Amino acid sequence: MKITLKSPLDMHLHLRDDEMLKTVAPLSSNSFCGALVMPNLVPPVTDKDMVKSYKGRIIEAIGSDCFEPYMTLFFQDSYTRAFLEQVRDDILAVKLYPAGITTNSEGGVAALDVETLRPTLQIMSDLKIPLCIHGESNGFVMDREQEFMPIYEALAQSFPELSIVMEHITTAAAVAMLDRYDNIYATITLHHLLITLDDVAGGMLKPHLFCKPIAKRYEDREALLHVALNAHPKVMFGSDSAPHPQHKKEACGCAAGVFTAPIALPVLAELFANHGLLDNLQSFVSNNAMNIYNITPPVTELVLEDTPMHVPEKYNTVIPMYAGEQIGWSIRK
Template structure:
């Protein structure tokens, strides 16, 4: 009999759904297997007020095709008033800070951390989590490492502010988890598997290019070990980021790896390879529920050790998106959802 594992309410704590036709294509691909996801707000224009947040959530729910799925909404960080935060608090899971220009659609982000301290103070007092894209504008391999000083500063100055280091990619960031009580982190599927060599060591693979970029083997190893051991402050966040084919296979390749449809099966394969399947539940849901205090819809997702071929692309609504592992055979697949 094939090996099986039933997961309870898997969660994706960092997800891009875009908008319009792309949202209609990719939302069901997450909502089918995941019980909930933290939705990124970097649309054009950004989701930076309560009306936009509620309207975006409605569009997401309308695209779920009947699947049990909770979108945990975020606001794009800006200079909010206390009243704005009070009005929005019960409708969001946190506020996402982007350094200006650090990644896709982040031009309206923060230019100086110390200039927005009043907002951090209000968030701390109101118990609103801060989610951070942690990169500087330095040399591309060092951007996350350079930003760690900002995490030290924020965690120390605002000790009751819950801070999530999003999509960490370095061994140094893993070490940060144990340095401050109010820090936690998400990590993607791709950063547990690939290094920069997979992206650009031979012919450039645009479908593995993302920001933060994949790093060195020793960084991947540190991330993988923390995930496999289900470090209590580390959560799965796919950072699944769909782009149309013409935006990926082009000059000026868009940053983002699309993993939503295969993430659960690929994680099962990875954890099985290292004989750590017993820890996958905590990494995929338990830690997130503890760290954020969320209660997702009840959903049982059974994965089975049976072959599954990843489609070459996902198409619909005049969109064409290539996933990670396109055309490859995985060892595990989702076999049942209840």
């Protein structure tokens, strides 16, 4: 069995910088024709020069691969119309992080109040710049995404012309939000389609499956699977592939993030094939994103087949999901 994917996209990707960028960027550009690149570097990407410089470093890291880095800005409520008009052609979206909620988000928004955010969000709405959100409160870790739902509702109601992307959703509550408002969309990761909290901490703790938002309950995973496998038109693949060196994952104060970039498409193909819905994979990993973001990515083709692949133990200092194991599908070389 095989499938040919046209212009596969990863609409939520962490590439980091410096040596880590050089290690992980080619592992995405080998599979995908483009990706929405997250801006939470240190310091975060907050102006036009930083966007252009970071994009240049990404292009240098991927070499000759056909790959478009779709860039993002780290949301600040001080952005003016003149600034956003100037940077509009260099970005695809603006990413909002609640302060301190995930990796390198300390400079995020401290008070998620609609009226405080209104000036910037209204400008974004006018300029048709999508807003991507890491949607978690600072409450009990299993409830954080569900507690964020009223904020999504308030934003959707206040800015009906603003495209709002709920990033890496993990709950049935977020899935239900998709059909409630025309301007709300979502990305779903590979790992949240596969694991629950039991897989992370139900036995021996597995640090390489620890991520934020944390994996949830079985019923949440089933809700995610339902919309992903059926290629709901408002969901798209976003890996949230988040590399950390081994010493930061296997440590006290384990860094949050699952590294899936090298195996994402083969594992997705196996998952969709096992459910008899392989034909829906094209929409989940490409067509939906093109429609939601109104983009025309580079034209590429990637053939996946049900030939087993052995996953390396590590890529430089980064340990991937399924490290050292065999998965059922692979990329045809």
